[in-house]
Amino acid sequence: MLEMHFRRRFAALSLLGLIVFPAGAFAQQVNVYTTREPTLLNPVLEAFTKDTGIKVNSVFLKDGLLERVQAEGAASPADVMIMVDAARLISAAAAGATQPITTDMVSKTVPAALRDPANQWTALTVRSRIVYASRDRVAQNAITYEELADPKWKGRICIRSGQNDYNNSLFGAVVARSGEAATETWLRGFKANLARKAAGGDRDVAKDIQAGLCDIGVANTYYLGLMLNREPERKAWADAVKPLQTTFADGGTHANVSGAAIARNAPNKTQANALIAYMLGEKAQALYANGNFEYPVNASVAGSETVRLFGAIKADDVSLDAIARSRKAAANLVDKVGFDN
């Protein structure tokens, strides 16, 4: 009995060995640490392997990617770090966990505002954060972020937690543009307009607008694309809303990026550069950006039909760097005004 018990345990352990060491049949490989979900990333990585013969090993991490790479230090297998949110890329570079990307695809395809001046990271896709509005109950087709604090929207706005990354980034942009005091006033007005607790996700905005709980709400553009095209059970929510052209009063639309960097101790530097170059190429940009209805960074790639419906994005002129620096203040202000209470 006991012996069988051990035999079973041994079998479990050898199974673990099989899973953990899938001996590489590929001559070349590249290791990817990513905070981007596998479903979105894998099609691109698979295409890369098919086209180049370079095997991709990947692990999806969420919070703590940077801490893990730093802790792993010299022995880290990480080659490419793919992260959502410019602030994460910027802090990885600031922590010295990256090295310059050398492929010239970066300078050729990516606008200067969407990459690090020293090539420590580059954006791969762009997403903007806009206002969805009820088709039935809201007449206007454009709105400013400033207007979210206007009392005319009292009890009519839905949004997820103010501490969520996307909102933290948007509020950081407001701080970067107009300073902390003005942001605090704006946040108080905004908070007073909320129809419900700041919670849930971005899709819930469309859902709650359909339900009549609120008339407008803040969400990323691509969720609309996903609900309209990929999620039949949520199409009705998306059909109930329209994307408003959303800008700062004297600026553009708040946008953030997903991007990539090469780890400082990358063992496969050449392949890492090859992967990033591939991801900026037209094929991957079409796959990657349109798989999730984001804006491609490569201007020669047209967005999907749905993305084009959102209209060309007039990116705001506040730099990603300035936004990243303001996020701490934004997080503090959210708690100060009790935005999430």
Place this chain on the structure above:
Amino acid sequence: MSKASSQNRSNPTALPARITSGLAGLWRNWPLLLACMLVLLPVAAVMVVAFSASDNSLWPDLLRYTLPNAAWNTLLLLAGVGLLTSIIGVGTAWVISQHDFPGRNLLDWMLVLPLALPTYITAYVYVEYLSFQGPFQTLLRATFGFRSLRDYWFPDVRSTAGAIFVMGLVLYPYVYLTTRALFAMQSACIIESARTLGANRKRQFWSVALPMARPALAAGLTLALLEALNDIGATSYLGVQTLTLSIYTTWLSRGSLAGAAQIACVLMLLVAALISFETWARRQQRYTLSVRKPRIVSRTPLAGRAGWAALAVCALPVLLGFVLPAGWLLVDLVQRRATLFTFELAKQLAATLALASGGTALAMILGLGVMLCVRFGRESWLPSAKRVASLGYALPGTVLALGLVLPLALLDNAISSLWQSLTGRAAGLILIGSGAAVVLAYGVRFLSIAIGGYDSGLSRVSTRVDDAARALGASQREVSRTIHWPLARRAIAAGGLLVFIDCMKELPATLLLRPLNVETLATVVYGHASRGSFEDGAAAALLIVLAGLYPVYRMARAGDDPR
């Protein structure tokens, strides 16, 4: 040992002898010390990070705006979850253990099922169910002719009350499991005495059973509250800004890992207080069974209306905590004609089972070492050391994972460079690259549950039995093999199964520490959930439930038979 130390005590000048006997005590209890060291490794790493803070400018804002509110929300959540899990857990345990009614034998183990679902999945499903577009409100509108949410009021799950509701439903089985075992067994004689003395059922419960169940209730409640305290997924989705969430925002939005570590340290103090409370609640309560064969209390048959009422009381938590959420996943899967089982999923299931088995084995072996030391040792520091060994469960999962990745990676690099200097070839990361880091994290995190299993098993065996056996010339090993193991094995097995289920569901440490190309079911589910389309992970979530069914069944059965 006892002879030597009593001599030392009478002669305080014999310092060298005291030191050697102290060292011998340390040496004798090396398994316990090893367990403590492993658990303290991440705790120490977190403290190092906390004290490395170069910039404390965060604190004024945190203290003024963030922490008071977060502390209040946390207290509210804990109070609510504590109350709800106690009511459901103790109530159902009492009904099940004292009565016979239609469906009892089925409900007996099904009451544990909600534990097989990750909390955040249950949270997502309830937001769907109770939303405007969900079946309840649709029915409500159809019935009363409402058209939009402006016509009526409906509670929103995305609230503190909603979080309490969801967590109460997922976590009550911890309380149910511990109190049921106690109701069923230890109080048999006393409850039956109360019956013969004419106490009615109400009185039997309030005056006899409940006070006696206090230690079991405290044990189960502590597990439930620690789970609630450390939760990230459900609380963030439902919009409850807890202390644990403020660790996250401080780390990620305020960009201060050190500040986050400092809050984590404060939280650890809170948990230490909670655990001390548990110890206090269990004070002076050593319920060991009499030397005679323990037995199950005879159950009162409930017929007619009372039987149906008992059925309803026990079926409701199963329905709300398991059937509805799991059913939602299943229906969704069927509706979308998604395949339940693919090769990918099989691989993920295998990885999940392998890692969970490794973690369970580690936790149970460490727990055994701890238990034997405490049972047989006489040193006064043993109980405190045991409490330290249980601390892994007290840390939020991500904090534990971060605390582990730092020292483990350091060790990995040392091994790697040693290997390189010996063989000239790079070894890579052995611990993290092999999955050993995940297994270690499980072992550390769930050691307290393993210890709890040993505890509840051995608490049935009076130390007087040990003494008698020893007096008759049995060695420690013989006592353990012939007395402890046969009497305690079911409770120990139940503890092991609970560890196994928790390992399968574990997310933060698995996510952060697993090697390249390895996904477990929990990480797959989370990968989909974090994109906001958790229904894509329905198949993997259901597999977690399926893989947990058998352990749950065995675990619940383990408490039934006293042998």
